[in-house]
Amino acid sequence: MSNLIDTRTPLETTHLPAQFVGREAEQDALNDAFSVEDESCLPNFHVYGPRGTGKTHLLQRFLTTFPPTFTTCYISGIHQDTQYKALERLYQLLTGTKLGTGHHIADIQRKVEEQVTLPTVIVVDEVDFLLLDDGDDLLYFLTRLENTAVITVSANQPTIKDEMDDRTYSSFQPQHLTLNRYTPNAARQILADRARKALQPESLQRDALTYITTTTQNISIGLTWLREAVETAEEQINTELVQEVEVAAYHKYVRMLLNRFTTHHRRLYNTIARLEQERDAPLTTGTVYREYSGRCESAGVAPLSERRISDFLTHLELLDLIEASYHYGGPMGKTREIQLVDWNSHGSEETE
DNA sequence: CGTCCACCGGAAAATAGGGAGG
DNA sequence: CCTCCCTATTTTCCGGTGGACG
Known part of the structure; x- marks a missing residue:
């Protein structure tokens, strides 16, 4: 734990500030x-x-x-x-x-x-x-x-x-x-406001915060990211540090979301993340399920049925952790093509 | 035109548990 | 305690989908 913190609470996602900026x-x-x-x-x-x-x-x-x-x-x-x-x-x-x-x-x-x-x-x-x-x-x-x-x-x-x-x-x-997505500017104001209340003066570099809010306008991710940076920082939070903890911060955000679900949800998410790294070919439900099933076996856990996992995939989709394009027949048969959500490009490209 | 891909997703059943009334 | 109703979670079952390819 670093010495930058006055009080940690304003950086908690659940904290309700006295003023509600931007809405x-x-x-x-x-x-x-x-x-x-x-x-x-x-x-x-x-x-x-x-x-x-x-x-x-x-x-x-x-x-x-x-x-x-x-x-x-x-x-x-x-x-x-x-x-x-x-x-x-x-x-x-x-x-x-x-x-x-x-x-x-x-x-x-x-x-x-x-x-x-x-x-x-x-x-x-x-x-x-x-x-x-x-x-x-x-x-x-x-x-x-x-x-x-x-x-x-x-x-x-x-x-x-x-x-x-x-x-x-x-x-x-x-x-x-x-509620439309915040602009990078609005997001920066919100996070800056929270940081000002939580941290020692001057401990957060302006550029570092800008890097966060141009990467994601999801305030929940932003706060998690900021907390992660604060916990890692020695003296000051600069852009380099923020980039360093980028992946870890998103993982924490995911874990926070999935904590409200089952271990199978978490195992499923990890399976998809790993498969996406290893393979180029698009992931379909069957591929994901077989891999999930194997992981259960090696962990000594009974895997859930494919029907059940199909529902859990829908949960991950609703949480905006994965994206799925549905094929209702055709050359691929009836299946879903699955990929992780590209969270750190939200806002930079917006498809209509 | 028939067949095949591959699993979506609805429905029912299996299993394990709780509450109320006899 | 037994019976009969409920819920929760999961499995089993299976009809259906539509483009490619023979």
Whole structure:
């Protein structure tokens, strides 16, 4: 640990600074939409923005702006990836008591409905992971509650209409809010702001920070990178050092994302990363699975089935860790062509 | 025109566990 | 404790896809 640090907290991804730089317009949009006199017709929202654009931050902050005459709930589709888990968590947030597994969905829905007495705002973050399962039923239930606003959040779907049943969407009818990727300049301001609060003065060179934010505008990656640099630095953080820790920093970011999943997810990701280094030929699902399977064997672990791994690949795709182009037949058969996301060219090239 | 590639992805079943009521 | 219902996680099964190539 170096002596550059005053306090580490502002560099943590989960830290909510006193001021929220760069998303004033979006905050205003939410505030305006929710400043209605009639609390029984709160608006629904779907918020879209790539990873590291401040969605979670924006909404967690937004939830704190409500007076005690409101109930606010935050759930994440990564941890609550089924209707049951989401409802159980909701009940726990509302009452403070855990239900455990084994109950009927309908019972929990009724219990939750009974608890929703105040006007309520529910944020469903990472909604894509819920929609892979029975998230549609959950959203149908939530959007039909009285006095309740539902805000879905996605890093993958600009609009959510195609992902849900017609009946769910017609009951949801969200307004849309999009968070565009930060410009390198905006990203630099945000990171500089955090660094100023966390570090000794003059310990971070301007060029070093610029290098980070021209490489990635994902604030989450940027903060991880900065932390990595701080931990490695002897006296000062310069561009050379930042470049040195570039790969390690991204690995930490990946590990942070995948910590919320299983060891098989992590093994799968590592398998793909290794295969991509070793081979030139495009990777398809079968190749990846066979290699993953072999790695399990040599680690003395039973490999999961190909069907299951197919789902896990979709998870990695939703996390923006891999890219897959789908072949639904043709000379290659029905398969996916898989590659790692080229994270350090985000922003420099933008394909339309 | 038929066949083949190779696995997508829906559906059902297997397995392991919990809660409530008799 | 038994039964019957539930959930969670995973496996098994398999119809279907569309361009190339004979």
